[in-house]
Amino acid sequence: MPFGLVKFGLRKAYPARHQFTPANTKLKKRYDVVIIGAGGHGTSIAYNLAKYHGVTNVAVLDKGYIGGGNTARNTAVIRSNYLTEESVAFYRESLNLYRNLSNELGFNVMTENRGQLTLAHNDAAIRNFRWRAEVNQHLGIRSELVDLQTIQEIAADLNLSEEVRYPIIGGLWHADGATARHDAVAWGFAKGACERGVEIHQLTEAQDIEVRDGKVIAIRTNRGRIECGCAVQAVAGSSSTVAMQANIRLPIHTFPLQAMVTQPYKPSLFPHISSPQLHVYTHQTSRGEFVIGGGSDPYPLYNTRATLEQKESLASAIVELFPHLAQAKVLRQWAGITDMTPDYSPIMGLSPVRNYFLDAGWGTWGFKATPICGKSMAELIATGHVPEIIRPFELERFYRFRQVNEAGATAASH
Amino acid sequence: MKLLNCPLNGPRNIAEFSYGGELHTMPNPTMCDSREWAEYVFFDRNEAGVVTEWWMHNASAYWFLAERNTITDEVVRTFPASEMFTERVDSINADKA
Ligand SMILES: Cc1cc2nc3c(=O)[nH]c(=O)nc-3n(C[C@H](O)[C@H](O)[C@H](O)COP(=O)(O)OP(=O)(O)OC[C@H]3O[C@@H](n4cnc5c(N)ncnc54)[C@H](O)[C@@H]3O)c2cc1C
Numbered sequence: 241m242p243f244g245l246v247k248f249g250l251r252k253a254y255p256a257r258h259q260f261t262p263a264n265t266k267l268k269k270r271y272d273v274v275i276i277g278a279g280g281h282g283t284s285i286a287y288n289l290a291k292y293h294g295v296t297n298v299a300v301l302d303k304g305y306i307g308g309g310n311t312a313r314n315t316a317v318i319r320s321n322y323l324t325e326e327s328v329a330f331y332r333e334s335l336n337l338y339r340n341l342s343n344e345l346g347f348n349v350m351t352e353n354r355g356q357l358t359l360a361h362n363d364a365a366i367r368n369f370r371w372r373a374e375v376n377q378h379l380g381i382r383s384e385l386v387d388l389q390t391i392q393e394i395a396a397d398l399n400l401s402e403e404v405r406y407p408i409i410g411g412l413w414h415a416d417g418a419t420a421r422h423d424a425v426a427w428g429f430a431k432g433a434c435e436r437g438v439e440i441h442q443l444t445e446a447q448d449i450e451v452r453d454g455k456v457i458a459i460r461t462n463r464g465r466i467e468c469g470c471a472v473q474a475v476a477g478s479s480s481t482v483a484m485q486a487n488i489r490l491p492i493h494t495f496p497l498q499a500m501v502t503q504p505y506k507p508s509l510f511p512h513i514s515s516p517q518l519h520v521y522t523h524q525t526s527r528g529e530f531v532i533g534g535g536s537d538p539y540p541l542y543n544t545r546a547t548l549e550q551k552e553s554l555a556s557a558i559v560e561l562f563p564h565l566a567q568a569k570v571l572r573q574w575a576g577i578t579d580m581t582p583d584y585s586p587i588m589g590l591s592p593v594r595n596y597f598l599d600a601g602w603g604t605w606g607f608k609a610t611p612i613c614g615k616s617m618a619e620l621i622a623t624g625h626v627p628e629i630i631r632p633f634e635l636e637r638f639y640r641f642r643q644v645n646e647a648g649a650t651a652a653s654h
Numbered sequence: 655m656k657l658l659n660c661p662l663n664g665p666r667n668i669a670e671f672s673y674g675g676e677l678h679t680m681p682n683p684t685m686c687d688s689r690e691w692a693e694y695v696f697f698d699r700n701e702a703g704v705v706t707e708w709w710m711h712n713a714s715a716y717w718f719l720a721e722r723n724t725i726t727d728e729v730v731r732t733f734p735a736s737e738m739f740t741e742r743v744d745s746i747n748a749d750k751a
Contacts, residue, residue, distance in 0.1 A: 489693070491696035491697045494702075541724055547656075639688070
């Protein structure tokens with residue numbers, strides 16, 4: 241109705257208030273906390289600092305735009321069926337927070353409890369799944385070994401034929417598995433943070449970190465120098481280069497990770513399906529597209545280019561699982577740069593520089609951790625105490641050879 | 655298809671090769687402390703720029719070095735390891751050093 245539109249245009253509520261800090265806002269001389277990186281993690285830390293610790297003199301800096309890094313590029317899988325007790329406890333908490341996140345933020349992040357099925361094509365995988373199911377159940381999450389009949393009930397279109405390269409012989413069913421709208425997670429946290437006084441400065445790059453007497457004192461940016469009481473980096477693929485500005489070396493390698501979506505179809509697949517052996521996983525989004533992802537690129541690179549080889553490998557694997565997708569057109573394809581650690585676990589907590597905190601090493605699995613990571617990191621920054629739930633993930637573990645080995649449970653399953 | 659120029663086999667599809675990590679010097683394993691050893695094993699520079707790294711041609715199990723730009727993915731140069739190493743480096747030789 242054009243008339244209704246005119247009426248709306250004349251109302252006081254229009255134009256709507258900025259949800260985020262307006263673009264021309266000047267940087268202050270000093271902030272209590274500077275957060276480098278305005279992805280899901282950076283904005284979640286800011287939100288938790290402001291809402292639960294009353295720390296609002298906070299600036300979040302991003303060299304690009306809010307949620308434009310891996311937060312914009314991930315395939316949104318949320319699960320907690322990891323292998324080690326430390327990881328299961330951590331990701332379980334994140335899943336709990338995701339269930340209520342739309343209410344918490346007053347912003348629809350579209351959390352969908354789909355369930356996740358990981359496929360076994362050989363006996364070694366079955367052994368690994370039994371082990372994971374035991375650990376998972378012990379820690380109170382829904383995770384069980386399933387046979388072919390149950391698999392057929394979970395995903396009727398899945399190709400269970402033996403006339404393929406790697407026939408499916410069983411699976412690990414994780415009823416708690418879910419997805420959420422990835423961009424909305426960053427927007428929701430960012431909006432909630434800005435409402436409480438946090439400033440988010442986009443197109444503002446951290447270029448150097450000033451350390452005096454072993455303590456961080458200021459961040460130099462393309463828009464000038466800002467002093468800070470403390471600082472935290474949450475920059476995913478750029479973790480090593482930003483940490484180097486403070487002379488900190490990290491056990492991280494930056495690898496591209498690619499994904500793609502097909503044209504939309506009528507709803508036919510609800511759960512998320514993953515095959516570590518075929519290096520592929522998929523689910524059908526609420527728009528009807530099949531989102532398809534897989535393993536990392538074979539060598540490190542700081543570049544979000546995509547390759548035909550990777551697309552071919554994803555396509556050949558997915559048509560083995562879902563033959564009807566052979567006719568599908570690929571609508572979009574992209575890559576993100578991921579910060580991979582040797583044990584496939586994150587690095588959270590203290591750094592060798594006082595008052596400088598790390599939120600890094602999220603590789604191909606960090607979206608699902610966004611709420612709990614923000615909550616725990618905010619607690620650390622506000623109180624100075626490392627919360628128990630993130631203690632196993634400290635940087636020091638590599639010096640003590642106490643890795644949290646998730647290689648088996650993470651590769652190609654996110 | 656991206657090509658990598660193998661010093662032994664000439665230009666081949668990069669899919670025929672394995673990435674072998676950054677070139678860095680091993681501390682003497684019998685003399686160094688465990689922190690130094692941990693840094694050697696886990697901590698790399700992971701630089702954005704031209705980096706010297708190990709590569710192997712899988713079919714011929716031939717190891718060599720490459721200078722590659724990790725931002726543009728351009729390979730500046732590949733060369734045999736003998737350009738840098740005149741003798742075998744292992745814990746025995748490191749011991750003597
Ligand atoms: C294709 C793909 C699929 C994935 N699938 C999943 C999945 O299914 N499930 C899952 O849990 N995880 C998944 N991940 C991983 C997940 O996306 C990341 O771990 C997570 O989004 C990291 O969030 P972040 O906020 O730490 O980083 P990002 O969202 O990358 O944010 C970092 C921000 O830092 C900014 N920045 C960098 N350098 C500077 C600087 N010098 N100064 C200022 N700002 C800077 C960047 O511009 C960026 O906006 C996937 C990743 C990719 C690429």
